[in-house]
Amino acid sequence: MNTTNQELSAWVTDVARLTQPEQIVWCDGSQAEYDRLVAQMLETGDLLELNQQTHPGCYLHRSDPQDVARVEHLTFICTSEQDDAGPNNNWMAPSEAHSKMDKLFDGCMRGRTMYVVPYCMGPIDSPLSRCGVEITDSPYVVVNMRMMTRMGSAALQRIERDRVFVKGLHSTGELDPERRFIMHFPEELQIQSYGSGYGGNALLGKKCHALRIASYQARQEGWLAEHMLIVGIENPQGEKTYIAAAFPSACGKTNLAMLIPPASYPGWKVWTVGDDICWLHPGDDGRLWAINPEAGFFGVAPGTGASTNPNALAMLNKDAIFTNVAVTADNQPWWEGKSDERPVKDWQGRDYDPANGPAAHPNSRFTVSIKNCPSYSPESEAATGVPISAIVFGGRRESLVPLVFEAFDWQHGVLVGASMASETTAAATGATGVVRRDPMAMKPFCGYNFAEYWQHWLSFADKLDRLPRIFHVNWFRKDEQGRFMWPGFGENMRVLEWIINRCSGQTDASQTAIGYVPESNALNLSELDIEPALLQRLLEIDQQNWAVELDHIREHLERFGARLPATLIEQQDNIAGKLS
Numbered sequence: 164m165n166t167t168n169q170e171l172s173a174w175v176t177d178v179a180r181l182t183q184p185e186q187i188v189w190c191d192g193s194q195a196e197y198d199r200l201v202a203q204m205l206e207t208g209d210l211l212e213l214n215q216q217t218h219p220g221c222y223l224h225r226s227d228p229q230d231v232a233r234v235e236h237l238t239f240i241c242t243s244e245q246d247d248a249g250p251n252n253n254w255m256a257p258s259e260a261h262s263k264m265d266k267l268f269d270g271c272m273r274g275r276t277m278y279v280v281p282y283c284m285g286p287i288d289s290p291l292s293r294c295g296v297e298i299t300d301s302p303y304v305v306v307n308m309r310m311m312t313r314m315g316s317a318a319l320q321r322i323e324r325d326r327v328f329v330k331g332l333h334s335t336g337e338l339d340p341e342r343r344f345i346m347h348f349p350e351e352l353q354i355q356s357y358g359s360g361y362g363g364n365a366l367l368g369k370k371c372h373a374l375r376i377a378s379y380q381a382r383q384e385g386w387l388a389e390h391m392l393i394v395g396i397e398n399p400q401g402e403k404t405y406i407a408a409a410f411p412s413a414c415g416k417t418n419l420a421m422l423i424p425p426a427s428y429p430g431w432k433v434w435t436v437g438d439d440i441c442w443l444h445p446g447d448d449g450r451l452w453a454i455n456p457e458a459g460f461f462g463v464a465p466g467t468g469a470s471t472n473p474n475a476l477a478m479l480n481k482d483a484i485f486t487n488v489a490v491t492a493d494n495q496p497w498w499e500g501k502s503d504e505r506p507v508k509d510w511q512g513r514d515y516d517p518a519n520g521p522a523a524h525p526n527s528r529f530t531v532s533i534k535n536c537p538s539y540s541p542e543s544e545a546a547t548g549v550p551i552s553a554i555v556f557g558g559r560r561e562s563l564v565p566l567v568f569e570a571f572d573w574q575h576g577v578l579v580g581a582s583m584a585s586e587t588t589a590a591a592t593g594a595t596g597v598v599r600r601d602p603m604a605m606k607p608f609c610g611y612n613f614a615e616y617w618q619h620w621l622s623f624a625d626k627l628d629r630l631p632r633i634f635h636v637n638w639f640r641k642d643e644q645g646r647f648m649w650p651g652f653g654e655n656m657r658v659l660e661w662i663i664n665r666c667s668g669q670t671d672a673s674q675t676a677i678g679y680v681p682e683s684n685a686l687n688l689s690e691l692d693i694e695p696a697l698l699q700r701l702l703e704i705d706q707q708n709w710a711v712e713l714d715h716i717r718e719h720l721e722r723f724g725a726r727l728p729a730t731l732i733e734q735q736d737n738i739a740g741k742l743s
């Protein structure tokens with residue numbers, strides 16, 4: 164066996180006995196191994212070469228058309244007690260889930276290679292990082308894991324030292340949606356995923372480990388595992404303020420994480436620490452410190468263009484893997500919003516015909532190392548993480564929710580997070596554009612009962628001396644014609660500046676029933692073409708419709724029953740009282 168860790172070697176032996184692979188490969192994470200896997204996948208057609216003149220080291224993967232997004236209805240939290248998973252999760256008894264999965268995995272790797280992939284979530288030497296091992300029969304998963312995590316020998320050494328790791332077993336199986344399950348056993352630190360090769364279903368370090376399992380561990384250990392970007396904003400004086408922001412899937416985290424300030428912000432710079440997941444720990448100094456457990460991006464392709472996200476476009480010219488995008492006549496990757504060019508092949512490899520829908524799948528993605536990003540922050544490697552001054556919640560709401568508001572205090576901020584709602588997107592299967600509650604952008608990712616999760620969030624008021632301020636933003640308001648009212652993207656800098664100024668006490672705000680909003684002249688709008696009346700609409704609080712929203716929030720909270728923290732009901736009562 165290739166490890167001195169008994170538990171790991173015994174588990175690999177057990178899995179091999181069950182799945183019957185033709186051979187077992189222990190992954191070391193080296194460039195040579197990566198190159199070998201890429202060559203092999205080019206041979207099998209799992210990867211297609213893109214234009215190597217314009218995009219050296221870039222490849223295209225076309226997934227099964229039935230396997231293009233996370234599957235929330237097939238994702239389960241398997242705790243001994245159903246109430247521990249909570250109304251926010253699908254639950255299955257661990258014994259039932261294990262026997263179901265054992266049947267699916269039985270002999271499933273016959274004739275295939277089983278890869279053993281040790282990985283570390285977070286900087287390899289940080290005490291805040293955690294390790295796992297994914298066993299998979301998908302070479303596509305291996306090459307993605309190499310970009311998304313610190314994968315290979317160094318992670319294995321850490322596992323042998325720490326002797327703790329999360330066990331993730333994955334097989335693409337037959338890719339039959341009827342035989343697909345993503346199971347989590349938080350009490351056993353185990354994940355089992357069968358029947359999908361896609362993103363969050365298959366790259367087990369990401370949502371399965373770094374959010375669902377980690378959130379469960381974080382509650383026991385006094386920290387937080389969150390679906391948040393981490394960004395450093397440097398002002399012309401060279402001072403950096405770090406912000407963590409939770410928006411649901413496909414609601415703007417990657418874009419905000421690598422924003423380029425508009426021309427009217429000379430001397431300002433935005434540094435990218437992370438774009439999707441954030442682990443938050445109380446520091447010795449009484450502040451909240453954040454690490455990005457990931458090492459790469461698995462980002463949404465559509466909408467990524469020269470005017471919206473030039474940093475992302477720049478990092479996608481080399482060493483990137485594209486999944487389910489279209490291609491142009493000269494074999495460059497293409498998606499809606501990238502350029503005015505017309506693609507020749509759609510995401511399924513068919514001749515492009517607009518009658519078949521978008522050329523790139525709406526949830527098509529790129530995988531690339533964070534170090535490729537022009538705004539990459541070297542602080543991403545800091546063992547201590549970065550200190551967080553503000554936490555920002557946000558969602559896609561075409562009406563009601565203002566551009567920005569600030570919570571009155573931490574307890575109110577927890578209510579703001581707990582009552583978040585957003586229109587569903589193509590990141591998960593099912594209908595899109597339907598408003599649903601997505602507390603802290605964690606609805607699909609919290610490994611335990613939300614009622615206890617909110618109580619855990621509230622407990623940070625006692626754990627920290629310097630609590631981050633909490634804000635809520637909405638870039639997605641629409642007018643009567645269905646057009647976005649706020650320009651978004653780089654212009655979101657104007658809202659970030661207001662947030663930073665609130666943190667340093669440099670700007671006043673108007674108090675409304677739902678929180679503080681910017682005074683009419685407090686947002687820097689220089690060189691921005693926006694009507695004052697439009698801005699006023701973006702910032703106004705519609706008392707009557709907010710009263711209805713607060714009723715819905717009450718119903719949402721009450722679904723969590725006896726375990727719901729009383730503080731949240733008090734907070735809701737307080738706001739509802741101001742609106743009536």
Ligand code: GTP
Nearest residue numbers: 412413414415416417418463465466590638651652
């Ligand atoms: P996940 O990777 O699924 O967690 O998504 P994400 O939260 O990182 O979202 P991302 O930044 O990839 O953005 C998703 C989509 O929203 C893309 O099509 C973007 O172009 C679009 N988008 C991002 N920011 C803005 C914005 O400020 N305004 C508008 N109108 N669209 C935006």
Ligand code: SPV
Nearest residue numbers: 233362363370412461590
């Ligand atoms: C998300 O859906 O929030 C993602 C993509 O970041 S996935 O890795 O598929 O979860």
Ligand code: MN
Nearest residue numbers: 390412413439
């Ligand atoms: Mn995400």
